[in-house]
Amino acid sequence: MNENVPVVSPAASPVAPPLPKEGFIRLSPLNRRRLQNFKANRRGYWSFWIFTILFVLSLFAELLANDKPILASYKGELLYPAFVDYPEEKFGGFLAQTDYRDPVIAKEIRENGWMLWAPVRFSYNTHNLDLPVPAPAPPTWMLTDEQCRPIAERNGGTGCNDIEWNWLGTDDQGRDVVARLIYGFRISVLFGLILAGISSVIGILAGAVQGYYGGWIDLVAQRFIEIWTAIPSLYLLIIISSIITPSFFVLLGILLLFSWVSLVGVVRAEFLRARNFEYVRAARALGLSNATIMFKHLLPNAMVATLTFMPFIINGSITTLTSLDFLGFGLPPGSPSLGELLAQGKANLQAPWLGLAGFFVIALMLSLLIFIGEAVRDAFDPRKTFR
Amino acid sequence: MTEPLLSVQDLSVAFRQGERDTLAVDRISFDIMPGETVALVGESGSGKSVSALSVLKLLPYPSAHHPSGRILFKGQDLMGLSENEMRRVRGNDITMVFQEPMTSLNPLHTIDRQIGEILKLHRGLSEKDARARTLELLHLVGIRDAESRLTAYPHQLSGGQRQRVMIAMALANEPDLFIADEPTTALDVTVQAQILKLLAELKSKLGMSMLFITHDLGIVRKIADRVCVMLDGKIVEHGPTAEVFDNPRHAYTQRLLAAEPKGRANPLPADAPTIVEAGPIKVWFPIKRGFFQRTVGHVKAVDGVSLSVRRGETVGVVGESGSGKTTLGLAILRLVQSEGPIVFLGNRIDGLRAREIRPMRKNLQVVFQDPYGSLSPRMSIAEIVEEGLLVQDKGLNYRQRRDVVAKALHDVGLDPATMDRYPHEFSGGQRQRIAIARAMALEPQFIMLDEPTSALDMSVQAQIVELLRDLQKRRDLAYMFISHDLKVVRALANHVIVMQNGKVVEEGPAESIFAAPRTEYTQALFAAAFNLEADGAATVRQ
Numbered sequence: 014m015n016e017n018v019p020v021v022s023p024a025a026s027p028v029a030p031p032l033p034k035e036g037f038i039r040l041s042p043l044n045r046r047r048l049q050n051f052k053a054n055r056r057g058y059w060s061f062w063i064f065t066i067l068f069v070l071s072l073f074a075e076l077l078a079n080d081k082p083i084l085a086s087y088k089g090e091l092l093y094p095a096f097v098d099y100p101e102e103k104f105g106g107f108l109a110q111t112d113y114r115d116p117v118i119a120k121e122i123r124e125n126g127w128m129l130w131a132p133v134r135f136s137y138n139t140h141n142l143d144l145p146v147p148a149p150a151p152p153t154w155m156l157t158d159e160q161c162r163p164i165a166e167r168n169g170g171t172g173c174n175d176i177e178w179n180w181l182g183t184d185d186q187g188r189d190v191v192a193r194l195i196y197g198f199r200i201s202v203l204f205g206l207i208l209a210g211i212s213s214v215i216g217i218l219a220g221a222v223q224g225y226y227g228g229w230i231d232l233v234a235q236r237f238i239e240i241w242t243a244i245p246s247l248y249l250l251i252i253i254s255s256i257i258t259p260s261f262f263v264l265l266g267i268l269l270l271f272s273w274v275s276l277v278g279v280v281r282a283e284f285l286r287a288r289n290f291e292y293v294r295a296a297r298a299l300g301l302s303n304a305t306i307m308f309k310h311l312l313p314n315a316m317v318a319t320l321t322f323m324p325f326i327i328n329g330s331i332t333t334l335t336s337l338d339f340l341g342f343g344l345p346p347g348s349p350s351l352g353e354l355l356a357q358g359k360a361n362l363q364a365p366w367l368g369l370a371g372f373f374v375i376a377l378m379l380s381l382l383i384f385i386g387e388a389v390r391d392a393f394d395p396r397k398t399f400r
Numbered sequence: 401m402t403e404p405l406l407s408v409q410d411l412s413v414a415f416r417q418g419e420r421d422t423l424a425v426d427r428i429s430f431d432i433m434p435g436e437t438v439a440l441v442g443e444s445g446s447g448k449s450v451s452a453l454s455v456l457k458l459l460p461y462p463s464a465h466h467p468s469g470r471i472l473f474k475g476q477d478l479m480g481l482s483e484n485e486m487r488r489v490r491g492n493d494i495t496m497v498f499q500e501p502m503t504s505l506n507p508l509h510t511i512d513r514q515i516g517e518i519l520k521l522h523r524g525l526s527e528k529d530a531r532a533r534t535l536e537l538l539h540l541v542g543i544r545d546a547e548s549r550l551t552a553y554p555h556q557l558s559g560g561q562r563q564r565v566m567i568a569m570a571l572a573n574e575p576d577l578f579i580a581d582e583p584t585t586a587l588d589v590t591v592q593a594q595i596l597k598l599l600a601e602l603k604s605k606l607g608m609s610m611l612f613i614t615h616d617l618g619i620v621r622k623i624a625d626r627v628c629v630m631l632d633g634k635i636v637e638h639g640p641t642a643e644v645f646d647n648p649r650h651a652y653t654q655r656l657l658a659a660e661p662k663g664r665a666n667p668l669p670a671d672a673p674t675i676v677e678a679g680p681i682k683v684w685f686p687i688k689r690g691f692f693q694r695t696v697g698h699v700k701a702v703d704g705v706s707l708s709v710r711r712g713e714t715v716g717v718v719g720e721s722g723s724g725k726t727t728l729g730l731a732i733l734r735l736v737q738s739e740g741p742i743v744f745l746g747n748r749i750d751g752l753r754a755r756e757i758r759p760m761r762k763n764l765q766v767v768f769q770d771p772y773g774s775l776s777p778r779m780s781i782a783e784i785v786e787e788g789l790l791v792q793d794k795g796l797n798y799r800q801r802r803d804v805v806a807k808a809l810h811d812v813g814l815d816p817a818t819m820d821r822y823p824h825e826f827s828g829g830q831r832q833r834i835a836i837a838r839a840m841a842l843e844p845q846f847i848m849l850d851e852p853t854s855a856l857d858m859s860v861q862a863q864i865v866e867l868l869r870d871l872q873k874r875r876d877l878a879y880m881f882i883s884h885d886l887k888v889v890r891a892l893a894n895h896v897i898v899m900q901n902g903k904v905v906e907e908g909p910a911e912s913i914f915a916a917p918r919t920e921y922t923q924a925l926f927a928a929a930f931n932l933e934a935d936g937a938a939t940v941r942q
Binding site for chain 2: 290291292294295296297298299300301302305309310313
């Protein structure tokens with residue numbers, strides 16, 4: 014409280030102060046303080062940047078790990094193989110889609126132009142046919158020149174430095190683990206964010222309506238939720254995935270059916286508590302509509318509780334997808350998925366790089382998200398805000 | 401001169417917040433003689449409660465600490481005692497009663513158990529002896545039917561009874577020093593008078609000393625032998641009560657004493673048109689029982705009350721808590737469901753749907769009691785004040801709305817340049833001004849004021865009353881003024897309605913009611929409010 018806010022004498026004429034300066038982004042003092050609080054949490058702030066960089070990079074996974082060149086020039090024509098499918102006829106082959114890794118095609122293009130490859134020349138579904146050892150192959154740097162020689166000699170080399178490298182080895186179908194991790198990270202994070210986002214929106218709306226109106230709406234909806242949450246979602250998923258092969262969006266939809274309830278309770282409680290606040294009553298007396306009151310006055314109250322749960326909801330969504338994949342009820346076979354990688358690690362204990370790689374990526378991703386969530390929650394904590 | 405029972409010497413209290421220390425109490429000294437009552441008086445934030453809590457070392461240590469000072473109790477320095485030794489002093493030699501009787505008792509324990517616990521703890525009494533002593537204490541603090549009350553839970557008691565139980569708990573071990581931290585602030589005036597009377601009786605009967613903390617000078621004059629006036633953590637004046645009251649030396653004390661709401665209502669022209677004509681209004685809340693939720697009865701919050709307010713008039717509605725005065729106000733604003741006609745500016749509004757009534761809210765505004773709760777902490781002052789304009793005056797653009805806000809803030813005596821700040825940067829009185837500005841921005845004709853001064857300090861109350869009267873004069877506003885504070889009502893109302901249990905007990909022009917109240921209830925209410933006297937008739941509700 015500040016007693017020094019001047020009280021003007023009635024003689025002065027009322028003049029509105031100049032409009033607040035329009036900056037790049039206009040932040041209210043409250044949000045500015047929140048941003049400061051967020052930055053003050055070093056761990057969360059660093060996690061945020063690391064995660065952002067990883068996520069943005071993985072969004073461009075096609076440019077990082079691809080079995081097609083990003084750019085190619087063939088007989089003076091500029092081609093975009095990573096984005097456009099060219100039939101192999103173009104290069105003298107016979108397949109409907111060009112296999113740029115085929116030595117014959119590669120040679121043909123190189124002789125008539127050039128190719129710009131991604132750093133990793135495998136996509137998530139590329140089978141490395143030139144493995145020096147049977148799949149799952151360990152990371153190339155773990156192999157001896159002895160083992161590499163047969164493959165290397167095909168290209169006129171002698172040791173492991175002359176063959177294509179699998180930095181983290183391959184899985185049991187000869188697919189590069191690095192490529193699968195990059196794509197798997199992307200699909201996991203996207204799935205988590207979309208699922209958490211949509212289920213939060215639905216959950217907040219449902220909780221808001223129940224808490225604000227109370228009475229019969231609340232009673233009926235609460236009973237419905239109780240019955241609904243009693244449905245064992247995992248069984249349902251197993252049954253559904255035995256009938257259809259669930260795609261990304263089918264899985265998202267099914268999980269959404271059950272995940273939206275997680276926020277209803279907290280939001281409902283906040284609205285129940287806050288709907289009798291005097292400023293809400295004052296807003297009603299001003300003639301504001303219910304929707305405006307809910308959005309403007311009550312939702313900000315519920316946001317703190319919501320944000321507290323958010324990191325756990327995102328992580329929960331990611332782990333749900335991972336565990337479904339691990340059990341084999343998740344994304345369709347062949348999809349890059351961290352859970353499937355873990356399952357392979359379990360099936361191939363002689364190939365520890367599979368399980369370890371999957372474990373470290375999942376652990377890193379979940380930890381970063383929790384740290385970020387923690388920092389966001391602290392930033393929105395009203396007790397920390399006004400220090 | 402005898403040795404003082406408690407001697408506070410050079411005491412300071414500081415709170416550590418992050419890196420900074422905030423000094424809440426700054427080198428205060430006072431003595432309490434055996435059998436004496438000393439009052440600490442001051443407005444909110446003056447450090448009076450913190451001083452009292454530090455005597456019992458109940459502050460949130462270690463974030464609170466004492467840069468200087470000694471607290472001598474019977475010659476022993478309490479500062480040096482360990483937590484274990486301190487625990488023996490608390491509840492035994494020094495006891496305390498807090499402000500809020502609703503939350504000071506554990507809702508899950510019976511009265512018997514709560515009082516008995518202290519006896520067993522400090523005295524080692526057996527179950528049976530503790531019960532006998534508890535009963536004795538309940539008789540002592542004047543709880544009727546003490547035997548049947550032993551097994552009662554706190555929620556089964558009224559506020560006054562709970563405060564009596566708290567006092568019984570504090571007296572259980574016959575303390576030498578009794579600290580009362582605003583023990584009557586949360587109570588109705590008639591109950592307050594009873595509790596004060598009880599405390600005075602008990603003090604003389606048991607011969608204990610009392611440290612009384614309050615913001616209410618009327619109580620001090622009634623009960624204290626000596627008084628210390630606190631301002632910003634310092635004692636600015638102290639002395640015998642009569643001396644301080646008759647001859648205040650410090651400017652702040654003089655201001656405090658002069659701060660009572662003064663003046664009378666604006667005179668009302670005889671031909672003023674009627675703005676609101678309501679009633680008889682009924683607000684009955686059904687009591688539902690059983691599996692099928694059959695309605696077995698009703699809580700008659702408002703039971704057939706009529707009221708009319710003319711332009712430029714203030715109708716004061718007074719009554720104790722639970723008398724239905726706020727419900728009546730909300731019913732007239734159509735914020736709770738009610739039965740009975742409400743005519744506003746010639747239109748019946750009682751049958752209208754929420755959507756239909758929305759445009760009328762422009763003329764029908766409200767200011768609530770709690771200036772801390774009625775402003776959203778997440779919106780700037782400009783956003784709060786302009787909110788009604790967004791709905792009611794959609795033609796205005798951003799710049800025009802800011803001008804209206806500036807004018808409204810100026811009208812309530814605030815600097816328009818502060819409009820982009822947030823509510824937490826303002827004091828209670830300033831916040832209440834903002835709440836009034838929010839109502840005024842719409843230029844309404846009728847404003848329902850629901851205890852707008854109750855949460856404020858005395859000196860600020862007077863300012864708000866002045867402001868309201870001034871605004872009424874300039875804009876010919878009609879007020880419905882709800883309050884339990886009769887002094888404020890006397891300063892503002894033309895017409896007074898006294899309510900009890902949802903019904904009108906007495907009504908009439910303010911002057912005649914205040915000069916000669918006719919019903920027994922009103923007389924008791926006035927005696928309690930103006931003289932802090934609890935006469936036989938005053939035991940209206942216990």
